[in-house]
Amino acid sequence: MKKAGILGGGQLGRMLLQAAINYPVETFVLENDLHCPAAHLCHHFVKGDITSFEDVYNFGKDLDVLTIEIENVNQEAIELLEKDGVKIYPSPAALKIIKNKILQKQFYKDNQVPTSPFIITQNIQELEQQINFLPAVHKVGTGGYDGRGVQVIQNKDDIVKGFDIPAVLEKSVDIKKEIAIIIAVDDKDKTAIYPAVDMVFNQQLNTLDYQISPAELPEKILWKAEAIALKVVKELKSPGIFAVELFIDLDDNVWVNETAPRVHNSGHHTIEGNYCSQFDMLWRIMLGYPLGNTAPILPAAIVNLLGAKGYTGIATYQGLEEIMQVENIFVHIYSKKETKPGRKMGHITILSKEKQELIHQANKIKQTVKVIVE
Amino acid sequence: MKKAGILGGGQLGRMLLQAAINYPVETFVLENDLHCPAAHLCHHFVKGDITSFEDVYNFGKDLDVLTIEIENVNQEAIELLEKDGVKIYPSPAALKIIKNKILQKQFYKDNQVPTSPFIITQNIQELEQQINFLPAVHKVGTGGYDGRGVQVIQNKDDIVKGFDIPAVLEKSVDIKKEIAIIIAVDDKDKTAIYPAVDMVFNQQLNTLDYQISPAELPEKILWKAEAIALKVVKELKSPGIFAVELFIDLDDNVWVNETAPRVHNSGHHTIEGNYCSQFDMLWRIMLGYPLGNTAPILPAAIVNLLGAKGYTGIATYQGLEEIMQVENIFVHIYSKKETKPGRKMGHITILSKEKQELIHQANKIKQTVKVIVE
Numbered sequence: 222m223k224k225a226g227i228l229g230g231g232q233l234g235r236m237l238l239q240a241a242i243n244y245p246v247e248t249f250v251l252e253n254d255l256h257c258p259a260a261h262l263c264h265h266f267v268k269g270d271i272t273s274f275e276d277v278y279n280f281g282k283d284l285d286v287l288t289i290e291i292e293n294v295n296q297e298a299i300e301l302l303e304k305d306g307v308k309i310y311p312s313p314a315a316l317k318i319i320k321n322k323i324l325q326k327q328f329y330k331d332n333q334v335p336t337s338p339f340i341i342t343q344n345i346q347e348l349e350q351q352i353n354f355l356p357a358v359h360k361v362g363t364g365g366y367d368g369r370g371v372q373v374i375q376n377k378d379d380i381v382k383g384f385d386i387p388a389v390l391e392k393s394v395d396i397k398k399e400i401a402i403i404i405a406v407d408d409k410d411k412t413a414i415y416p417a418v419d420m421v422f423n424q425q426l427n428t429l430d431y432q433i434s435p436a437e438l439p440e441k442i443l444w445k446a447e448a449i450a451l452k453v454v455k456e457l458k459s460p461g462i463f464a465v466e467l468f469i470d471l472d473d474n475v476w477v478n479e480t481a482p483r484v485h486n487s488g489h490h491t492i493e494g495n496y497c498s499q500f501d502m503l504w505r506i507m508l509g510y511p512l513g514n515t516a517p518i519l520p521a522a523i524v525n526l527l528g529a530k531g532y533t534g535i536a537t538y539q540g541l542e543e544i545m546q547v548e549n550i551f552v553h554i555y556s557k558k559e560t561k562p563g564r565k566m567g568h569i570t571i572l573s574k575e576k577q578e579l580i581h582q583a584n585k586i587k588q589t590v591k592v593i594v595e
Numbered sequence: 596m597k598k599a600g601i602l603g604g605g606q607l608g609r610m611l612l613q614a615a616i617n618y619p620v621e622t623f624v625l626e627n628d629l630h631c632p633a634a635h636l637c638h639h640f641v642k643g644d645i646t647s648f649e650d651v652y653n654f655g656k657d658l659d660v661l662t663i664e665i666e667n668v669n670q671e672a673i674e675l676l677e678k679d680g681v682k683i684y685p686s687p688a689a690l691k692i693i694k695n696k697i698l699q700k701q702f703y704k705d706n707q708v709p710t711s712p713f714i715i716t717q718n719i720q721e722l723e724q725q726i727n728f729l730p731a732v733h734k735v736g737t738g739g740y741d742g743r744g745v746q747v748i749q750n751k752d753d754i755v756k757g758f759d760i761p762a763v764l765e766k767s768v769d770i771k772k773e774i775a776i777i778i779a780v781d782d783k784d785k786t787a788i789y790p791a792v793d794m795v796f797n798q799q800l801n802t803l804d805y806q807i808s809p810a811e812l813p814e815k816i817l818w819k820a821e822a823i824a825l826k827v828v829k830e831l832k833s834p835g836i837f838a839v840e841l842f843i844d845l846d847d848n849v850w851v852n853e854t855a856p857r858v859h860n861s862g863h864h865t866i867e868g869n870y871c872s873q874f875d876m877l878w879r880i881m882l883g884y885p886l887g888n889t890a891p892i893l894p895a896a897i898v899n900l901l902g903a904k905g906y907t908g909i910a911t912y913q914g915l916e917e918i919m920q921v922e923n924i925f926v927h928i929y930s931k932k933e934t935k936p937g938r939k940m941g942h943i944t945i946l947s948k949e950k951q952e953l954i955h956q957a958n959k960i961k962q963t964v965k966v967i968v969e
Contacts, residue, residue: 222930239616242609242636245912245928261638262616493870496923496946511920518892538619546885549870554619556596572870 228271229290232555234259240500251280258555274298286507292320311482315459323362332456336477338392345385356393359383395471400436401487402450405502413512431583433522494521519572522579524586526567528560534594536560566592602645603664606929608633614874625654632929648672660881666694685856689833697736706830710851712766719759730767733757769845774810775861776824779876780834787886805957807896868895893946896953898960900941902934908968910934940966
């Protein structure tokens, strides 16, 4: 039985372990928080810091395969583990590019992948010199996650919001819509593409508001987007699951926004919405099985359940009973002990043939379900 | 967060815990085997004997809800727990009837549920007096499971194979086919019926060979079967999941064979084949959520993976890669450490629009996948 490790024990680890139950595999999780969402679902929970060389190396050295739940893991340790023969998904080389938003933008440019124009800034002084480049988005090179480490810089007055560490200033694109495409790559470079999803963002928190799959796009643009996403993944030369986020601008140009080298929020609907989920797919890759079927069962939407404003403490969930009365609504609670405003506490998937029904139910869920304090 | 316990830690517990991951629930398992399939998937594993009053009572006394994985649990303990206010699925009263095949047959008779004629025998001497009643099937009152405790008594010569303990002798029915219907009942007596499944048995081991859902039956017989299954469940007056196994005889009469008051092998295809699986459904019932959607996504077949003849020891699985190349084939390995001939080690689900394809793939899986020793 293969030994498989996950660096990080949040909701992605949790859903990965849920899918692992189908296979003969011994599971390990490295995470500091003893009460994290994945802690009780693995064979072996190891308390430790995913950013520590020693913790990651010791965790990984006896494993057959290793994956990540978050990009921010100790790079030197996974590079050494790879040399030692541990198979790592994604490859440390691909992760190194993606985890630093400066390197990631440079990678797109070097490989002729369409992405918005950008300038690298080392500090706030360098940012101040780029007033003519505005409006733009300032993103820290490393350490950002889920909307943190990202600032919109509309004009001169916003410069103070910028980052005084190495960052990338990306020219604002007039976006018609944002989509995500998840691609699976196995050890033999075979790929499987999931249908694109439309992502609708909460502008305040810069987190996903809801998403609908398949994305509504003219076929020609869809093909272009798929070709570009596939090119990103091919150039990364790594097995694993990749979520490529793309902008469609007002002129129907397709730009790569960013790529995640792991299972991703934009693929959570695949648990019920597609024959093979992104989580199942990653296990197929890591355990050397054939890739699964990415075809949709029905169109799907998901709504993230975020901690309600004004509530910090032991979480409780309002309104689940009400929305579960609707056919084909599926609840996923991550069982994080404490909620705080904007924290991802779960997600809810809706399946329906009718797109209007998906939107209607997504809005109803947002109004009905609240994560508050007991 | 509700505290939910499972008595038993085998594959049913494993798949229940897989479904529990979606919900806010704290899970407990009572089981003697530290390496059982469910051991590492719950919040709290308690080593203990499900047939011991003390172990079951102590395990259950602080729980909100409790369910079973196998009928053979300590009856007095769950009756006391119910009095103490623990909600138990199925109710101890229903379980008491079902766990004893003599009481179960009597229950069908008392409630005018069609079932084959039977005679209760206390010992082998009483069996010897029933030669005129043969051919028949002799089943022990308590302690039988998965084909153990069942003997076909064709004629006088077979009497020696009968049981010298309280048992029920059931008149043989000339069976055209055997089907199973799974029914969910919630706390408010609402019910949801899964489509019937055709069960095909291995005559040697008396275990399920493969099954196909939905069952192929004239609508009139299907309605009769559903009405009878529903009557069984209504008369049991208990919430939970029930698998009613029925015979269709050569004259298209429908007879209840037996009922399981829990998630059941005949419902494993519902994980991928139906919008709400039997495991998800039991959590909805236990946590007070609305019943889920029992509609099929596609027709499904399952094949049980049994330990190959001649192999006893640490299990390994041959042929998974090959069969997983076929679209919509889903593997479930229970991760039992040791295999032995005939032991249930996993199951494989096939989805396809075409019934012929289901049968073809089921046979291919049986030829290709082997559970042997490393």
